[in-house]
Amino acid sequence: MNTPRRSRSPLATVLSWLYVLILGIPLYYLVVSAMKSNIEIFTRPFALPANWLWENFGTAWQTADLGRALLNSVLVSLVAIALTLGLAVPAAYALARTDNRLARVITGTFSAGFLIPPFAALIPTVVLAIQVGLYGTREFQMLFLPASALPLSVLLLTQFMRTVPQALVESAALDGAGHWLLLTRVFVPIAMPGVVSVTILQLLTFWNEYLFSLTITGTGPDVRTVQVALPMLVSDATNLGVLAAGTVLTVLPVYVVYSLMNRRMQEALTAGAVKG
Amino acid sequence: MSLTSTRVHSPRVLWLTVPSLVWFAVFSVGPLAAMFVIATLRWKGLLYEPTYIGLENIGRVFADPTFHAAVRNSVIQVAIAIPVMIPLAFMLGYHLTTKPRGYRILSVLYFSPGLISISMTGMIFYGVLSPNGGVNGLLRGIGLDSWATAWLADPSTALPSLIAIDLWRGIGWTAVLFAARLASLPAEVIEAAQIDGAGRMRIMWRIAFPMVKDYVRTLAMLQFLWTLFTSAALILLLTKGGPGTSSTTLSYLVYAKAFSQRDLGYSQVVGVVLLLLGVAGMFLIRALLRGSEEDSR
Structure with missing residues (x-):
């Protein structure tokens, strides 16, 4: 080092x-x-x-209805991260414990998906939202965001879970531990740094997401996220001071979290790029 | 390798990957495949019924001067942003790993624009680049009044301004990533070179660079794809592709044709072109930064 x-x-x-x-x-x-x-x-x-x-x-807070927008952002991000982990952790466990062609094909699928920026398919995704009747809702974002986060999350978690010592798995299996016990008592605790990294990395991505929120959830005051709400302050006669104040209020939560745990966060975000 | 041999060989546990694969198929692969279908439709906005017209959209798109401008602007954008960003970020990243005075503060500061979302970045630069904004204020302050312009409303500066914002947020973040990777290199190699009297530039480019070349390639690809595909957001917030078509990129054209001009077939033909350009660019970057990592092992 x-x-x-x-x-x-x-x-x-x-x-x-x-x-x-x-x-x-x-x-x-x-x-x-x-x-x-x-x-x-x-x-x-x-x-x-x-x-x-x-x-x-105060003017920015009221004009853009930032309070409600912040709540929407928190809600969407939290549900999306819970769903991401719920999908990615079992998949990573399975991939870390299996070494055959099928497992390699699945890993390859996620590696290819990691390179495709989600924006490539923005318009078909809007069509999908309309088809399933979730256009203009927060629920679609909660379901969609985990999909865009899955490739990196699965690949990272698999790498961390590969570090679980085989002897430990065998002794636990001898004691009759099934997949559920192995996952919750052995793999997740050992891969905890990976779980934390994925959580930080994807929470930031979800919190900052803009184009899909704009085009699918939309600008309705009840459902819009904070990233969509703030640019609504721009008009033909923008009050730049109010816009700047709103921007500060919106960026501040991320910076507060970062200042509290900047080492942890920097590790998480660089792990995302170094290992992915 | 004894680890692999004792791993579970029964594929039954792989059922646990099914939910995530289904999710990925429905929300990522499905829409991507649907692009190719929508590209063959005449579809006047999301609330209308589409009709199949085959390859007719392709002819329309390729004959359209707006599309030509968008191709040109996208090529300019990535051809400037990536070759400037990656070497500068590498040099800054290398500088960070030599632990200069205050390197902790430097790395925190470099990292911070990466935390700001694209819509907030847009709002910050909306103020900075407005006719009475920060940049013009700075120019007037140092007596360069004649340089002041409406940066985002002037056809000759709109696209360069957007590229400058890409660099503003991209260089520092990428530098921190390089620093993280460079820190994992064995220190003896570089110490040995220093004892041999190799200069800083020589160590950086002849010794450190080849050892992380594969990683340079990965980051160059990611930044390339990111710049090519996602420029729509910043353009939507700041210039709406204008003035005229001076800042319309392919990414923004996909968005604008679908949502403001209600021509989904056209939009998705451009989307497919964008995808093909992305793949072609990745092969180009792979070829340019090929293989000498094997020599150094």
Whole structure:
């Protein structure tokens, strides 16, 4: 786990912090704009607000009905993650315990699916939602999102479950443990880091999903998620301060979670890409 | 390998994969296959009855100047975004693994745009790029008033702005992924090269890069597919493909034809073209970043 000796390279140092600046400036601009009026945003774009318009947050919250939208997002994400794990964990258990051609074909199917971005089939998915009578509902997203998450989830969980020592499985089997006991008492506890990684990774994906929520669940105030609700603040005469305030409110939950557990989250998200 | 030989050989436990396979078939494979069917239909919006017209849509699409513009814009978008993003991200990722001062903070900061959804990114840059927004404010502040423009409403800057946003959010995130992979390399190889007096650039490109080349290829493919297929969301939020067709990509054309112009057959012909381009691009990336990982073992 060693890393190369600390080496000094002024150019790399300068460039790496320059990129931080490029990343940071739009975010700083967003946060200071959130407490300004349009006129002040235009005339003094990077200055701190002259008078702090905290009411922008309240206006954004009410105009876009963010409270209800946040609840919808939480509901869709939680049901979708429960369903994802319910489908992926048994599948990964089966694939980790079997080594034959059929198992390899199934693994290959999920590997191919991992490369196909779900957006490729947006319009047929809308047609499907209409056909099954779930167009304009949150329920379709709850059912659909797990499908798009399955390839990566199954592949990652299978890798973690392969680390279960064979001796442990055999001794448990000798004691008469069936699949259910093996799964819940042996495989899931040992593969727990994988389960946590998949949960974090897919919760973030579900929370951030935009195009399918927009086109299938739609913009109805009762059902829309927060990602769909916020852009509704854009109009011909957008109040940029209110829009910025709403954006801050919407991005904040993710950042709060990230600041509480950034190591854990970074590990989870990089595991997703490194192992997938 | 004794592990594999003692694994269960009866395929009965594989029944447990059936629910997830069914789910995947219904919601992912089914819609993907349906694209090819819808591409052969005349279908004026989701509430109408479609009629079968065979390959007629294909002729219509290929004769349409909007489609030509979309192909051009998509090619420009991936041909700039990916070759810029991947090498810069690799270099930044390598820089992170040398543990420079403040590398923990750097990696947290690089990682953070990856947490922001596409719709929030759109809203942030809606403000930043608006005529009275942050970029123009910055330009006026440093005396470059003449450079200020309506970034998203100017045909010559709309697409470059969208590419810049792709890079803004993509480089740091990809760099952290590279850093995670590079950290798992044996340190002795790089230490030995340093003792031999190899320079930083030489170690980075001649030693570290070949060892993770397969991973570079994987990330290049993922970023390529991501950029090619999902650009519709940001375009929908920021430019609606305009002005004119100056920022219409294939991905956005699929969306616009289906939802605003109510021509589902056309939309799905473009969808199939997009899919084929995606596959072709993957083969291209595989060929460009081929095989020298075997040499270094």
